[in-house]
Amino acid sequence: MTAPAAERTPTGERPDPPPPPQDEPDDPRLAAAALSELRRPVAGRTRLAVALAAVGALAALVPFAGLAALGDLLLADGPLDRPAVVAVAAGLLARGLLLGAALTITHFADVDLQAHLRRRIVRRLGRVPLGWFGEHSSGSVRKAAQNDIAALHHLIAHHAVETTAATVLPLGGLAYLLWLDWRLALLALGTLPLYALAYAWMMRGYREKAARLDAATARISSAVVEFVTGIGVVKTFGRARRAHDAYREAAEEFGNFYADWVRPMLRVEALSSMLISAPVVGLLNLLGAVWFTAQGRVTPVDALTGFLIALVIPTTAVALGFGAQDRRTAAAAALRLRALLDTPELPVAAEPRVPAGGAVEFDDVRFGYGPGSEVLRGVDLDLAPGTVTALVGPSGAGKSTLATLLPRFHDVTGGAVRVGGVDVREVDPEELYRSVGFVLQDVALVHGTVADNIRLGRPDATDDEVVAAARAAQIHDRVLQLPEGYGAVDALLSGGEAQRVAIARALLADTPVLVLDEATAFADPESEAAVQDALSELARGRTLLVIAHRLRTIAGADQIAVLDGGVVVERGAHDDLLALGGKYARMWTAQEGEQR
Numbered sequence: 001m002t003a004p005a006a007e008r009t010p011t012g013e014r015p016d017p018p019p020p021p022q023d024e025p026d027d028p029r030l031a032a033a034a035l036s037e038l039r040r041p042v043a044g045r046t047r048l049a050v051a052l053a054a055v056g057a058l059a060a061l062v063p064f065a066g067l068a069a070l071g072d073l074l075l076a077d078g079p080l081d082r083p084a085v086v087a088v089a090a091g092l093l094a095r096g097l098l099l100g101a102a103l104t105i106t107h108f109a110d111v112d113l114q115a116h117l118r119r120r121i122v123r124r125l126g127r128v129p130l131g132w133f134g135e136h137s138s139g140s141v142r143k144a145a146q147n148d149i150a151a152l153h154h155l156i157a158h159h160a161v162e163t164t165a166a167t168v169l170p171l172g173g174l175a176y177l178l179w180l181d182w183r184l185a186l187l188a189l190g191t192l193p194l195y196a197l198a199y200a201w202m203m204r205g206y207r208e209k210a211a212r213l214d215a216a217t218a219r220i221s222s223a224v225v226e227f228v229t230g231i232g233v234v235k236t237f238g239r240a241r242r243a244h245d246a247y248r249e250a251a252e253e254f255g256n257f258y259a260d261w262v263r264p265m266l267r268v269e270a271l272s273s274m275l276i277s278a279p280v281v282g283l284l285n286l287l288g289a290v291w292f293t294a295q296g297r298v299t300p301v302d303a304l305t306g307f308l309i310a311l312v313i314p315t316t317a318v319a320l321g322f323g324a325q326d327r328r329t330a331a332a333a334a335l336r337l338r339a340l341l342d343t344p345e346l347p348v349a350a351e352p353r354v355p356a357g358g359a360v361e362f363d364d365v366r367f368g369y370g371p372g373s374e375v376l377r378g379v380d381l382d383l384a385p386g387t388v389t390a391l392v393g394p395s396g397a398g399k400s401t402l403a404t405l406l407p408r409f410h411d412v413t414g415g416a417v418r419v420g421g422v423d424v425r426e427v428d429p430e431e432l433y434r435s436v437g438f439v440l441q442d443v444a445l446v447h448g449t450v451a452d453n454i455r456l457g458r459p460d461a462t463d464d465e466v467v468a469a470a471r472a473a474q475i476h477d478r479v480l481q482l483p484e485g486y487g488a489v490d491a492l493l494s495g496g497e498a499q500r501v502a503i504a505r506a507l508l509a510d511t512p513v514l515v516l517d518e519a520t521a522f523a524d525p526e527s528e529a530a531v532q533d534a535l536s537e538l539a540r541g542r543t544l545l546v547i548a549h550r551l552r553t554i555a556g557a558d559q560i561a562v563l564d565g566g567v568v569v570e571r572g573a574h575d576d577l578l579a580l581g582g583k584y585a586r587m588w589t590a591q592e593g594e595q596r
């Protein structure tokens, strides 16, 4: 055992103290259960590897006995004992082969398990409601898919085998010494109890201190993130010094707490590590062996065996200490992976139905993101096939929420959303995406070429069809300006340009219903005109639901619905709503006033 430390140095050693911030699961029992569930696919192979490692560790004992016999011969000046030499070589070979085989098995098991878990994550994420992705950062998903799965590596590929070997070898050795002479066994344990006491002293109050260290680390991270993400604002307002101070204070707090914790430990750690170091253990056992032999209580061969075995016993303590830390880190990772894999899926109807046509109906729709916070409070709205409906209203009225219920980013908590006469919950998700397309506020262009991005809606589209969609979306000319044209990978496009790529994608997907959220938000005047042209193209023959803040862009819509406080408060064509002199008329007057 040694004070836990997270990383090994390049030589494979772990530095003694200082203990780093720990990745501790809140509930160790839950975490252990999550871990054993995740490892189940490779449990059989792990057991086989453990058995091989145990036999390998026992085989490693043979050389000790063989070496002792050889040592005896050396002292007695006798001829070389061939069986002893063979036993040493065979023991070493068997140990090497068996441990090598065990580690090979666990490493292959680890690779398979990683692939298996990644497939499970991808499968699960493919079935969660799309709204989930808006509420969870891609960073947290990446952390689970990369870091947390990687955190399992040491446990799966090394822990079982190395811990088994590190336990069986000294325990087997002790058992052998007990069989030879109980005094030798006691001598071999020598300084271990003192080390255990020192370790217990170092670990007192550990959880509470580790939690404080974690909090201090988190404060440093957030000071860095705040500084980096807000650097523009910080510099513009001459606050760079303050931001630096925040980081310095967080770093100082961390440093002071860490030093106060670790300083007294260092002396104890240095002394206690000495207790289990080879020279000290060797010296104690050598003195004991000489004394026992002089007393005639043990033979020189047995004494030498005892001396050699005593040297390997401290390795157990160290390996078990590190093993426990690996297990804690892996358990915390397993808990996060389990939570990700338990993300509720979008319910799928047992007998899905197919929408007929492009009519859309919001029927007394109610929805809230959490209990007790209803965002939509009974929305009734019909979208006739082939017409354009604009959703307008103050910020926070629930426009985006209502629009995203159509492609089932979330499911309603009351009422129903119907497409082509069928409740969207009864439509198979893939079928639903063939009926309902969307271009949202944050246009996501996926890694790949511009053509790949446009083709996303219909992978089998020909090059001509891709170009035709890009032309209609007013982005073709801009794409041709890129050095690689449609083959440009991860092209750097402006917000308005990316939006037109998304519109081309939606045009190519050719869904009868389309949702457009803030389609002109990024647009400069020139690209706004281009986006408007693209939109008119999109509207042709489609049921379109558009969310717009600039009322001018939707003045020509077939119907305008004004949403306020989660209900539709006004509905009609532009002129009718102006004549009504209500909320829409006031919004219009206000915006027209701004324009002038």
Ligand SMILES: Nc1ncnc2c1ncn2[C@@H]1O[C@H](COP(=O)(O)OP(=O)(O)OP(=O)(O)O)[C@@H](O)[C@H]1O
Pocket: 134, 135, 369, 370, 375, 393, 394, 395, 396, 397, 398, 399, 400, 401, 402
């Ligand atoms: N993922 C979410 N989790 C919790 N609350 C949310 C979520 N998304 C939106 N809300 C809340 O729901 C309410 C309606 O938001 P929504 O984005 O639908 O309004 P909006 O009319 O589109 O506003 P804006 O015009 O500013 O985009 C707001 O109070 C918002 O804070």
